[in-house]
Every structure is written in C-alpha cells, then in structure tokens.
Amino acid sequence: MQYLDSDEFGMKALLKYFKLFEHGSGTIRNLSQFKASSMDSEINLFDYKYTISTGKTAHTFDQTVFFVNSKLLGLPEFIMKPEHFGHKIAAYLGWEDIDFEQYQTFSDKYHLLGEDDAFIRHAFDGEILKFFSKTSGWTVEAANYYLIFYSHSSLVPENILADFYRLGMGVFDLFKEEN
Numbered sequence: 001m002q003y004l005d006s007d008e009f010g011m012k013a014l015l016k017y018f019k020l021f022e023h024g025s026g027t028i029r030n031l032s033q034f035k036a037s038s039m040d041s042e043i044n045l046f047d048y049k050y051t052i053s054t055g056k057t058a059h060t061f062d063q064t065v066f067f068v069n070s071k072l073l074g075l076p077e078f079i080m081k082p083e084h085f086g087h088k089i090a091a092y093l094g095w096e097d098i099d100f101e102q103y104q105t106f107s108d109k110y111h112l113l114g115e116d117d118a119f120i121r122h123a124f125d126g127e128i129l130k131f132f133s134k135t136s137g138w139t140v141e142a143a144n145y146y147l148i149f150y151s152h153s154s155l156v157p158e159n160i161l162a163d164f165y166r167l168g169m170g171v172f173d174l175f176k177e178e179n
Helices: 085-092 101-109 117-123 126-133 158-178
Strands: 002-006 025-035 041-054 057-070 075-082 110-113 139-144 146-150
Touching: 041 158, 057 158, 075 117, 101 110, 101 126, 126 158, 146 158
Parallel strands: none
Antiparallel strands: 002 025, 025 041, 041 057, 057 146, 075 110, 075 139, 139 146
C-alpha cells in the first residue's frame, strides 16, 4: 500500500472523462493505492474536493472515492446515480434512462445512463441489480477498465474507511464477475 497526501502522479488526468471530475477545479488528496499481487488491478481510495462558482456564490463538494483500474473489467461507459425529481420530469419529456422491468426497486432508486443500452444491460446482471436495490445514494461511473464508486458530497470518516474499501471491493467483484 502506498499513501500520498496529494495527487503527485497525475491521477486526475486519468479520471477527467468521468462526470465527477468535469466540475469546477478539483483536488485529490489523502490518496491510498493498493496493487494486486497479480498486477492486473490497482485500487485507489481518495478524497476529491471541487468548487463550482456561480456568480456571487460558490459551492464546494467533498467526497471519498473508490477507484479501480483493472484488466479484469471490460465495462461499457455509463453513469449510475441516485434518481431524483428532475430525472422524473426529464423522463416525462422523453429523456429516458435505462430501466429494468424485473428490478423496479433499482429503477426507482437509480438513474442509469450510457450510449450502449445492450452492453449496459449485459453489465448489470441480477446480482448487481439486487445489491443496488438494497442500498441508496451511491454513484458508479465506468468506462472499460476504470470504475469509480462514491456517494456525492459525502466524505467517509477515517474510522469507517476500511468498511468503505470493503464495500468498494464488493462492487468491483460484482462487475468483474459479470464482465
């Protein structure tokens, strides 16, 4: 395991295509890196803080992120985030997300978007849908070998960071088993 106070090796550049990293100016700090013994996976935990300025006001968002770069993945590009009222209005106007009829609880809780509907449906097997049907508030973004997992604007306290790591590994395991 390697610990860094800040993003000394340019990790943010790897992540620039994810929605989380498109907002405002942001910084990565408290970075912990773990490499699998087989060298096919690199796991990262870090805090990401960004600020969005809108005229006279600024809003700062701070969250703990689980990021995996693994050749064991092969995921479609997607974002899954908590469903909110604005998404329901957008659906009414014709901007639909990807829903699963057999897993209505998942579809009610999460807004899932991506270009390749069939590939995304394949990636989200029953175990993944059941897992997220039982939980709320998570965001998952993925593209090929990269996957990030976090709760927007939520820092994980140090005393439960190991639990967050195990949860992130569980999510990684679910997606790698399917793909």
